[in-house]
Amino acid sequence: MFLVVVAVAIVRARDLFAAAMLFAIYSLLSAALFVVLDAGDVALTEAAVGAGISTILMLAVLALARRYEHPDHGHNRGHKGVALAVVIVTGAVLVYATLDMPEFGSPDNPAQVHVGPYYTEQSYPDMGVPNMVAAVLASYRSIDTLGEGFVILTAGLAVFALLSIKPTRRRRKHPGEDNDDEEQRP
Amino acid sequence: MRDNGILRIVARFLIPLIMLFGLYIQFHGEYSPGGGFQAGVVFAAGWILFVLIYGLDAALKVIPERAMFILMLLGVLLYCAVGVANVILGGHFLDFYTLLPSPHAAQQFGIITVEFGIGVTVATVVMLIFTMFARRKSEWDEAPYEAEEDD
Numbered sequence: 001m002f003l004v005v006v007a008v009a010i011v012r013a014r015d016l017f018a019a020a021m022l023f024a025i026y027s028l029l030s031a032a033l034f035v036v037l038d039a040g041d042v043a044l045t046e047a048a049v050g051a052g053i054s055t056i057l058m059l060a061v062l063a064l065a066r067r068y069e070h071p072d073h074g075h076n077r078g079h080k081g082v083a084l085a086v087v088i089v090t091g092a093v094l095v096y097a098t099l100d101m102p103e104f105g106s107p108d109n110p111a112q113v114h115v116g117p118y119y120t121e122q123s124y125p126d127m128g129v130p131n132m133v134a135a136v137l138a139s140y141r142s143i144d145t146l147g148e149g150f151v152i153l154t155a156g157l158a159v160f161a162l163l164s165i166k167p168t169r170r171r172r173k174h175p176g177e178d179n180d181d182e183e184q185r186p
Numbered sequence: 187m188r189d190n191g192i193l194r195i196v197a198r199f200l201i202p203l204i205m206l207f208g209l210y211i212q213f214h215g216e217y218s219p220g221g222g223f224q225a226g227v228v229f230a231a232g233w234i235l236f237v238l239i240y241g242l243d244a245a246l247k248v249i250p251e252r253a254m255f256i257l258m259l260l261g262v263l264l265y266c267a268v269g270v271a272n273v274i275l276g277g278h279f280l281d282f283y284t285l286l287p288s289p290h291a292a293q294q295f296g297i298i299t300v301e302f303g304i305g306v307t308v309a310t311v312v313m314l315i316f317t318m319f320a321r322r323k324s325e326w327d328e329a330p331y332e333a334e335e336d337d
Contacts, residue, residue, distance in 0.1 A: 060319035133219070134221055135293075142280040146280065152311050167322070
């Protein structure tokens with residue numbers, strides 16, 4: 001419930017600084033939700049990455065960009081109608097799809113009958129590691145985790161490639177007329 | 187922010203604790219929630235707090251940018267090396283069983299090593315991204331103007 005309120009507040013916020021902080025609150029609330037669902041690893045990740053690092057990075061970007069979003073001049077009303085229709089249709093399809101999902105927590109849904117029981121029963125006898133999440137991530141699914149490592153590495157290299165070029169800025173042609181040159185900021 | 191006494195004192199107290207907590211969830215990951223990703227991010231968060239209080243230059247003296255590059259590559263390479271070592275010893279890629287005689291010990295050794303590689307990579311990548319953005323600001327402030335065009 002809180003999540004919905006915060007999400008609406010993020011969409012409404014024109015002040016990007018406030019939006020960044022609201023994103024942090026949203027992540028923290030999700031982390032609390034994961035704790036309630038007894039998913040400690042996911043909660044820890046959400047709190048550290050979502051509420052911590054991504055907020056800091058957004059603030060670092062805000063130091064480069066302008067603080068306020070463009071005001072809406074109302075010249076794209078038509079697009080808004082189309083966008084609203086697309087969102088409503090997509091949402092309706094997704095809600096319709098959830099009707100086909102197995103009952104929440106039912107013992108015979110696919111998540112509980114495929115490889116799940118093997119991991120639950122065998123991970124401790126196999127490797128003597130009490131935290132099943134670590135056992136699945138680093139041993140049973142270690143090649144997936146290797147892939148994630150490469151994703152992180154690629155992200156770092158991509159940011160370096162984009163931001164290591166020295167910036168140049170456009171000279172303001174008509175001083176005081178508008179702030180168009182601000183948009184040239186990287 | 188740098189002249190604020192309260193912030194300096196509190197940060198001086200908190201940074202070691204944050205980094206220690208990062209190491210704790212790194213190496214205690216098989217017994218309690220945690221692992222390489224979370225540990226790397228928490229460790230990097232401690233370093234970013236250091237940047238915010240003491241400035242980027244001081245922080246880059248502790249961990250230079252070149253070291254970040256080398257460490258982020260070494261992290262992934264360590265992960266791959268564990269897998270390849272297994273192949274050389276006659277097992278499957280990332281199977282861990284051939285590393286040590288006892289299967290439990292081998293699995294735990296493999297998991298800890300692999301998670302450590304992930305942790306190092308995540309921590310240094312986050313630090314590197316933050317460094318790039320933080321330095322962009324100062325570069326932008328001193329950036330030369332482009333030649334003026336007439337239209």
